[in-house]
Amino acid sequence: MNPASPAGVRARARIGARSDRYGRTVLPVLEGEAPLALRRTRATGRAAQVTLVGAMSGPLGGDRLTVEADVGAGASLGVGSAAATIALPGQDGAPAAYDVRLTVAAGAELRWLPEQLISVQGSELRVTTVADVEAGGRLVLREEQVLGRADEDPGLLRSRLTVRVGGRPLLDQELTCGPGAPGGWDGPAVLGGHRALGQLILIDPGFTEKPPTPTMLTPHASLTPLPGPGALITALSPNALHLRHTLDEALHHLP
Amino acid sequence: MHLDHTHDESAAVSADAHRADGTRRALRIGLGGPVGSGKTATVAALCRLLRDELSLAVVTNDIYTREDAEFLLREAVLPPERITAVETGACPHTAIRDDISANLEAVEDLEDEVGPLDLVLVESGGDNLTATFSRGLVDAQIFVIDVAGGDDIPRKGGPGVTTADLLVVNKTDLAPYVGSDLARMAADAKAQRAELPVVFQSLRSDEHVSAVAEWVREQLAAWAGAPAK
Amino acid sequence: MSRAALLVLADGRFPAGGHAHSGGAEAAVKAGRITGARSLEEFCRGRLHTTGAVSAALAGAAALGVDPVALDEAADARTPSVALRTAARKLGRQLLRAARVAWPSPELDALAARFPKGAHQPVVLGTAARAAGLGAEDAAHCAAYENVSGPATAVVRLLSLDPFEATAVLARLAPDMDKVARKAAEAARRARDEGPETLPAASAPLLEVGAEGHAGWDVRLFAS
Numbered sequence: 001m002n003p004a005s006p007a008g009v010r011a012r013a014r015i016g017a018r019s020d021r022y023g024r025t026v027l028p029v030l031e032g033e034a035p036l037a038l039r040r041t042r043a044t045g046r047a048a049q050v051t052l053v054g055a056m057s058g059p060l061g062g063d064r065l066t067v068e069a070d071v072g073a074g075a076s077l078g079v080g081s082a083a084a085t086i087a088l089p090g091q092d093g094a095p096a097a098y099d100v101r102l103t104v105a106a107g108a109e110l111r112w113l114p115e116q117l118i119s120v121q122g123s124e125l126r127v128t129t130v131a132d133v134e135a136g137g138r139l140v141l142r143e144e145q146v147l148g149r150a151d152e153d154p155g156l157l158r159s160r161l162t163v164r165v166g167g168r169p170l171l172d173q174e175l176t177c178g179p180g181a182p183g184g185w186d187g188p189a190v191l192g193g194h195r196a197l198g199q200l201i202l203i204d205p206g207f208t209e210k211p212p213t214p215t216m217l218t219p220h221a222s223l224t225p226l227p228g229p230g231a232l233i234t235a236l237s238p239n240a241l242h243l244r245h246t247l248d249e250a251l252h253h254l255p
Numbered sequence: 256m257h258l259d260h261t262h263d264e265s266a267a268v269s270a271d272a273h274r275a276d277g278t279r280r281a282l283r284i285g286l287g288g289p290v291g292s293g294k295t296a297t298v299a300a301l302c303r304l305l306r307d308e309l310s311l312a313v314v315t316n317d318i319y320t321r322e323d324a325e326f327l328l329r330e331a332v333l334p335p336e337r338i339t340a341v342e343t344g345a346c347p348h349t350a351i352r353d354d355i356s357a358n359l360e361a362v363e364d365l366e367d368e369v370g371p372l373d374l375v376l377v378e379s380g381g382d383n384l385t386a387t388f389s390r391g392l393v394d395a396q397i398f399v400i401d402v403a404g405g406d407d408i409p410r411k412g413g414p415g416v417t418t419a420d421l422l423v424v425n426k427t428d429l430a431p432y433v434g435s436d437l438a439r440m441a442a443d444a445k446a447q448r449a450e451l452p453v454v455f456q457s458l459r460s461d462e463h464v465s466a467v468a469e470w471v472r473e474q475l476a477a478w479a480g481a482p483a484k
Numbered sequence: 485m486s487r488a489a490l491l492v493l494a495d496g497r498f499p500a501g502g503h504a505h506s507g508g509a510e511a512a513v514k515a516g517r518i519t520g521a522r523s524l525e526e527f528c529r530g531r532l533h534t535t536g537a538v539s540a541a542l543a544g545a546a547a548l549g550v551d552p553v554a555l556d557e558a559a560d561a562r563t564p565s566v567a568l569r570t571a572a573r574k575l576g577r578q579l580l581r582a583a584r585v586a587w588p589s590p591e592l593d594a595l596a597a598r599f600p601k602g603a604h605q606p607v608v609l610g611t612a613a614r615a616a617g618l619g620a621e622d623a624a625h626c627a628a629y630e631n632v633s634g635p636a637t638a639v640v641r642l643l644s645l646d647p648f649e650a651t652a653v654l655a656r657l658a659p660d661m662d663k664v665a666r667k668a669a670e671a672a673r674r675a676r677d678e679g680p681e682t683l684p685a686a687s688a689p690l691l692e693v694g695a696e697g698h699a700g701w702d703v704r705l706f707a708s
Contacts, residue, residue: 234689
């Protein structure tokens with residue numbers, strides 16, 4: 001992990017969701033530190049919904065932000081964000097770090113659907129997302145990376161995503177792109193000039209019995225069964241709007 | 256025929272006459288030859304003729320499609336689970352001679368999944384006159400040519416024509432139309448192959464494959480009668 | 485270590501099924517992303533630094549004797565495309581067959597018994613390297629080299645590319661291969677000390693998506 005610069009901000013936001021005795025999801029933990037703030041928003045049925053606000057002006061180089069969500073047995077939580085997260089250069093050129101830690105208990109559900117992450121020219125950000133799902137838990141997780149604002153070169157972005165189910169690794173992927181990334185990152189094997197990349201992961205106990213069928217969604221987007229109770233949609237797009245459209249369509253393919 | 260392989264602990268040895276559980280494996284016969292000479296038609300006819308007396312399966316090696324396997328499936332010569340297609344990466348001769356690993360896997364999987372089998376036919380993708388099967392993959396091989404490919408092929412020789420355990424000259428009914436001299440082909444083949452057998456056939460119906468089928472039965476009898484160590 | 489054993493293992497003629505796979509090059513050629521030597525080089529460079537780096541580290545760790553079952557699980561998690569997982573196990577099984585004859589060893593026998601339908605190819609490669617008396621960096625070099633030599637050979641067949649040009653691409657990539665192998669050997673040692681989850685996980689989205697598309701084609705020259 002990159003040690004954050006002493007000049008940067010360290011902030012943590014935590015969400016704890018539990019099922020109460022009526023089966024409704026309550027949020028005994030809901031706390032953020034500036035610039036990360038959490039708002040409980042409208043919810044449907046027994047689920048709770050939280051919106052992450054304030055991250056849109058950062059992280060700046062040197063910052064170290066951490067967001068944690070822990071969903072207890074039987075609880076159902078949706079998390080979104082109010083706007084895109086924008087990786088910006090810091091004053092001293094130090095890298096920023098953004099850590100996401102998700103835990104989902106058996107019989108619980110987490111829908112983690114934040115807005116895009118935009119890597120701005122000159123920025124350097126390491127995003128680390130680790131999701132631990134107990135056997136019998138359900139997770140929907142979306143990640144979208146946009147390389148540069150309109151007509152802008154991207155910064156250096158390293159993004160690692162690890163999903164474990166029942167303690168076993170189900171998905172472990174890292175993408176490094178932008179200036180300073182290893183050679184060929186924008187070439188015909190990796191991104192091929194695409195400026196928006198998205199992943200949608202679905203962990204569902206139902207997949208143990210009936211794994212999803214591999215499907216091509218567009219020439220640059222596929223749905224594949226993971227080596228366990230999960231599916232992954234990977235999509236490459238020319239821009240963020242097109243990407244979101246592809247992933248939204250893909251969601252309809254899934255249970 | 257190579258029947259004298261010793262059986263030891265290294266069950267990975269490809270030409271071993273036994274399966275992992277120690278039982279005797281099926282006889283493997285390869286069919287090679289140029290494109291369009293009638294390999295698939297010969298396999299189909301053999302399957303129809305032998306399927307009631309033997310437990311058999313087929314491995315095809317297509318060059319860039321699964322067409323041969325699909326032809327056999329469409330013709331319903333065997334149940335689909337008894338036909339496997341191996342992909343060869345534009346190099347059919349590599350898959351039957353230099354790197355036989357994918358074909359061995361296919362043969363063994365068939366034995367595991369639909370066995371016990373008496374016979375596995377391994378059909379090569381259409382290739383040139385030098386393509387022969389490795390002895391690590393098959394116990395005997397048939398090389399299939401046809402009269403329309405030119406009546407000078409037996410004279411030209413090459414590993415397939417010269418060394419195959421059986422040479423089949425197909426489409427004899429076309430000889431008058433393409434100006435091929437069957438007598439000359441037979442004489443040239445004899446000169447190249449000495450005592451190794453040659454069959455001339457025209458597959459207008461399945462009975463016409465009976466000479467080849469008889470040869471296959473002889474191979475099977477020899478395989479079954481060989482001492483199993 | 486025996487340098488000659490490394491040459492035997494890395495030889496493109498080692499009979500382990502590689503000739504039937506293009507490493508994603510067939511899909512990239514069809515999509516127009518590889519059209520000649522220059523784009524082949526960019527393809528190979530990107531592949532080398534992503535799946536190549538992961539394969540090299542897995543092979544290096546297996547060569548050090550890290551538990552192959554844990555490594556196979558790590559390889560599964562790093563290969564989200566089911567088409568690529570299938571190809572990797574197929575190739576692993578074929579390599580294991582060849583390696584058991586070339587370098588008989590109880591570890592290779594145990595691997596075959598544990599994974600009758602094949603373990604991930606880099607895990608087998610590292611175990612084979614170990615049986616051949618080779619070290620982590622040797623295994624990583626071998627993995628890095630075949631990660632790019634496979635697509636280069638395939639593109640010679642797919643595009644009728646001048647074979648001298650294809651070989652020159654590989655020669656130009658040699659310094660990158662050395663670098664990847666060195667880093668992979670470091671990662672392998674770390675995996676031995678701290679566990680396989682520390683292994684690199686670099687991914688190549690176009691290879692993943694392309695492989696899924698390719699697996700559905702009716703007409704193709706290569707198995708993957």
